[in-house]
Amino acid sequence: MIVAIEQAFERGLVTLPWMDAGTQARAQAKARGLSNMVGYPDRWRDYSQVKVERADYFGAVVAASRAELAREMQKADRPVDRQEWLMPVSVLNAYTNPLTLEMAFPAAILQPPLFSIELPMAVNFGAIGSIMGHELTHHFDDEGSTFDETGALAAWWTPAARAGFDAAASCVVSQYDAYEVLPGLRVRGKQTLGENIADAGGLNTRTRPMCDG
Ligand SMILES: [Zn+2]
Incomplete structure (x- = not known):
């Protein structure tokens, strides 16, 4: 499932009008170099x-x-x-480590209603698949994207591609700025940006901006 989602993500990368070919190639190399930790550690x-x-x-x-x-x-x-896991396998969560280019999906999250071998794959893709896409997208969100394909903090995007990313991300910021959690209390879209990009990316498995223009 993760491989299929990574492939869908890569197909989306090449459709981004604001990302130049050089940055796309490095983003693809980064996506291909990610390692996935599933279930429980070897040791x-x-x-x-x-x-x-x-x-x-x-x-x-x-x-x-x-x-x-x-x-x-x-x-x-x-x-x-x-090989080290940063989360116990009994924790119902998943994580991304930008420094080691890893994604981990502990056993506890690989259960119904998020995943079951008994369920049709379409249901699994709609459930745990969106979480896999979420973690994958974190490697390319406002923070994850500052780490290159070796896990080093580096300016590997061209300035033009970064400007395109920022313009698309500002749509997500505005969207979440508008959400009123309690009367008079709004989400601060800039602060939650990484999670919001990951959620949108995880559901989309493409990297299109959420709004046009
Ligand atoms: Zn997240």
């Missing part, structure tokens, strides 16, 4: 050194904190572990 985190006593809550918190600190400290001076 489970080892908690065998964490001693937990049912009658000692404070001691359990300290032991867990110690183990986590030691795990983090061990990363120093080592290459990035690209």
Whole structure:
């Protein structure tokens, strides 16, 4: 499903009138280089050194904190572990890591009503598929797009393509600025822009702006 969505995204890229061929080629390279983590990690985190006593809550918190600190400290001076999951598999969520060009879909989110092997694929694409598209789009939203195909923070868009992106994004900002959450309280579209671009992109699996003109 993710591969199909990535391919649809790539087909959309080449239809963007404001994106020049050079930027398109790099965006395609970036989309093709993304790695997907699905379900659960190949290697489970080892908690065998964490001693937990049912009658000692404070001691359990300290032991867990110690183990986590030691795990983090061990990363120093080592290459990035690209197999590491930043979210437990029991969390009903998904994430994108712009630095490592990854998307992760923990087991907890791959359940009904979002996904089931029993459901017609059209239903799955309409449910978990839109979330896959959402995470994919994050790699190209107002923040994700500032990371290039190696995960480095870099100005890899031509100024003209960036101006086209900003013009399209301003439509999304205006759309969300108009939403009144409570009487007199509106969404600040600029602040929620990345999520809104990801939502629109995820449903569209094309990268067309939401409004014309
Ligand atoms: Zn998001």
